[in-house]
Amino acid sequence: MTAFSDLWHAHRHVVRDVAYRVLGSVADAEDVTQETYIRLLDRSDDSLDDPRAWLVTVASRLAIDRLRAHEHARRVYVGPWLPEPVVTDTHTLPEDQVTLDDSVRMALLVVLEQLSPAERTAFLLHDVFEMDFANIAEVLGVSAASARQLASRGRRRIAAHGSARFTVDPVVARRLTERFAQAAGEGDLDGLVAVLAADAQGHFDSGGLIPGAPVGVLTGAEPVARQLLIGIAGQNLRIEVADVNAAPGIVIRRGHRVMTVIALGFTAGKIAVIHGIGNPSKLAHLQDR
16 A cells, blocks of 8 residues: 555656646546546555556546547537636645646647547647557557557647647736736726737637627637626626636636636737636636635
8 A cells, every 4th residue: 555655646646637638627637536546546466567657548548538428518518618727826735736838728728629539648648748659559449550640630730720839938928918917907998909919819618607608709809808898897806817727817706706717828929819717617626725
């Protein structure tokens, strides 16, 4: 048992990291993490040639099963389906935090949603977690050549989306986010439009639970800005800058309750994409922190 505890302490982060990136859900990633731990404890011996590879394999299979089980629910979801946000603040315990890097940026996770479960997993395990194709093939139940093809196909589809690959100077991103938050808090339409790209897009995930929330993608700086101000007007909200999925973003609270999290995508000197998550079930992990 002590050997398993030490092993788990050394590798539990990678289990959570894999699960979140495959599933786009903090809650589901936690469930997969717990199930992986149970599978580890159920082993009749404590000999593992490559503990990290074994844990990643188990977690990946569990995540794929869960992802496929949710496919129908995601197809009939009202409005855009966006990943659950990872918000980093002073209340976040290091052991509870998904490891943050470019692979958790909201723009990339949104594109990953367009890949098949096999493509998504093959790409992540190879390009992010540096697993070889022999191990990936074992995870997916395919040949190593097929695993290589799946990862390559996923990589090409991601590369076709410039927003998934574009990064901006962190100082510029922070400054734009602060201007965005100030303008939103002051109800300043012109101020919001000024920080948005002319062809900015707005995606809002309410799951159909928030009256008046758009169920389609909004395009254009002014329509996006107007909808945002309509959505927050007169609600006595607190708008704060926070790190959201490894980039500057916005957390909107009423009292101590998180009402909306906004992940931002940037171009050179402007905000290009707003991903707003307001579905209460996707913010449950952020409450009472």
